[in-house]
Amino acid sequence: MTQPLRELLDDAVAGVEPGSRDPVASVMGRHRAARRRRVVAGAVACVLAVAAAGGALAASRHTVNRPLPPVGVVPAEPPTPRVVDGVIVAGALRLPIPDGWRVTARGSGEQCPPWDNEVMIHRVGAADCSTSSIRVSAVRTNAYPVGSILEAPGDDVFTPLPLFTLRGGEPALVGEHAFTTSQTTMVLPWSRVEVDFYLDGPASRAIVDTITTEPTGSGRLNLPASVRSADFTRPDASGKFTLASHGRITDAATIGKVTSLLRDQRKVVSPEDACAAPDDPGALLIADAFIVVTLGEDCQEAFSDQGGRVKLSDSAVRELTRLFGIEVR
Amino acid sequence: MSGTDRTPPGFAEFVSSRYPALTRYGTLLTGDRGHGEDLAQEALVKTFRAWRRLHEQGDPEAYTRRVMVRAAWRAGKRLWRREVPAAAPPERAAGGDAYADRDTAEVVLEALRGLPAAQRVVLVLRYWAGLSEQEIAAQLGCSTGTVKSRASRAIAALRQAGGPLAEAFTENGPHQPVRPVP
Structure with a gap:
């Protein structure tokens, strides 16, 4: 076989024909479906929240004699972002509209119109909305980035995304290259809100600093009632993630020990005491819920995207590491 | 179709003429025709939203391809909430000439x-x-x-x-x- 690579690739797709007979209709249908999806996601979230509440209730009955703090919960339905007295309000988020910015009106002929259930603001007089706007929306589905996939020799390693604590205490996940590129996405899992900054990094960061929050997801860690497998990735002593720093368990007994250990953590972090910062080293535990463990020198806490945030002792972190069979060198 | 969904001038023609090539590009980026067409359609939704700027001043095909590339790249970099890592890697085919008659x-x-x-x-x-x-x-x-x-x-x-x-x-x-x- 001596064909140049490009010819091989060209030949491989030469016979590919689109499945859609009417691509324009398909694209426009997808555009409309993206709007409808929010409504469906709301219904699904409602069912999930009822199930989670049921699990939390069952757990609380087992521990009726123990003064455990309540389990953190996320809202049943994503909020509808709105503007109140010059401030964008969505879940726990309060984003003051900066001076020189205005709300993008629907049907106003703007280049980038807002979607349904979304508040969009743009810098007045900016020529390009793709570099001077902010969108605040409800998380459209129950899907949002929670980690990164790091390629390591032999296999992929799941690593946590940087975790912010916004003013007021709401946790927020941002991408790996947040505030260094022209687009930064920030997700507030407890509020089920996403903020997309179409701005340069420093400008985005400056606006983040004006955000205040009123969190409602505090409590003990919220975990699903049934977990079939769990993954834990933590950095090694040098701060790097490798295959050796990742463990996966599937046997019910060990999973039970892990979930019990997490559920029994009762030092709930209050919003004013929350301390996770993006520069802190972090670990990621996946047990259907996604749990980011902050391993800072002065800040060691675990946050569940399904609700709940607790302080973790050194011994708890060591025990988690042991249960997953990870050797930290 | 609502008023805001009406296709702006030139968009339908652009999609109709470039859709097969974009689907093939998506197939290369994903290794799968279905996912490739999906990638193309998602990118075209974004192109639709930016069409006024692109149609008058930009290169809509280059924009669409860039969106496709970045979406394919991001898909490989992110672990999504809806994903649960597989307990075991997929099985590989047994030995022998896997390419015979294919x-x-x-x-x-x-x-x-x-x-x-x-x-x-x-x-x-x-x-x-x-x-x-x-x-x-x-x-x-x-x-x-x-x-x-x-x-x-x-x-x-x-x-x-x-x-x-x-x-x-x-x-x-x-x-x-x-x-x-x-």
């Missing part, structure tokens, strides 16, 4: 599918689109070191898996990238 195109696409998304995207940009490492790094928002390592791993994986793509690398070494004719 269409070369099918084997090539399967080899592409077998690569992690980030490696596949870099491979396509480097050896099909003919971009330099610097150009790829700029487009993906990563370092040239990342581009080099992804390309190197992709080639190593293809060589290990065998098949026509591996032979293209093994016999002649990595071919010098050639920019495709628009």
Whole structure:
């Protein structure tokens, strides 16, 4: 076989024909479906929240004699972002509209119109909305980035995304290259809100600093009632993630020990005491819920995207590491 | 269709004329025709939203392809809330000549599918689109070191898996990238 690579690739797709007979209709249908999806996601979230509440209730009955703090919960339905007295309000988020910015009106002929259930603001007089706007929306589905996939020799390693604590205490996940590129996405899992900054990094960061929050997801860690497998990735002593720093368990007994250990953590972090910062080293535990463990020198806490945030002792972190069979060198 | 969904002038013509090529590009980026068409449609939704600016001043096809590349790259970089890591890797086919009696195109696409998304995207940009490492790094928002390592791993994986793509690398070494004719 001596064909140049490009010819091989060209030949491989030469016979590919689109499945859609009417691509324009398909694209426009997808555009409309993206709007409808929010409504469906709301219904699904409602069912999930009822199930989670049921699990939390069952757990609380087992521990009726123990003064455990309540389990953190996320809202049943994503909020509808709105503007109140010059401030964008969505879940726990309060984003003051900066001076020189205005709300993008629907049907106003703007280049980038807002979607349904979304508040969009743009810098007045900016020529390009793709570099001077902010969108605040409800998380459209129950899907949002929670980690990164790091390629390591032999296999992929799941690593946590940087975790912010916004003013007021709401946790927020941002991408790996947040505030260094022209687009930064920030997700507030407890509020089920996403903020997309179409701005340069420093400008985005400056606006983040004006955000205040009123969190409602505090409590003990919220975990699903049934977990079939769990993954834990933590950095090694040098701060790097490798295959050796990742463990996966599937046997019910060990999973039970892990979930019990997490559920029994009762030092709930209050919003004013929350301390996770993006520069802190972090670990990621996946047990259907996604749990980011902050391993800072002065800040060691675990946050569940399904609700709940607790302080973790050194011994708890060591025990988690042991249960997953990870050797930290 | 609501008023805001009405296609602006030129958009329908653009989609109709470029859709097959974009689907083929998406197929290369994903290794799968269905996912490739999905990638193209998602990108075209974004193109639709930016159409006024693109139609008058920009290059809508280049924009759409950039959106596709970045979406394919991001898909390989992120762990999504809806994903649960598999308990075990998928089983590999048993030994023997896996390529006998099979269409070369099918084997090539399967080899592409077998690569992690980030490696596949870099491979396509480097050896099909003919971009330099610097150009790829700029487009993906990563370092040239990342581009080099992804390309190197992709080639190593293809060589290990065998098949026509591996032979293209093994016999002649990595071919010098050639920019495709628009």
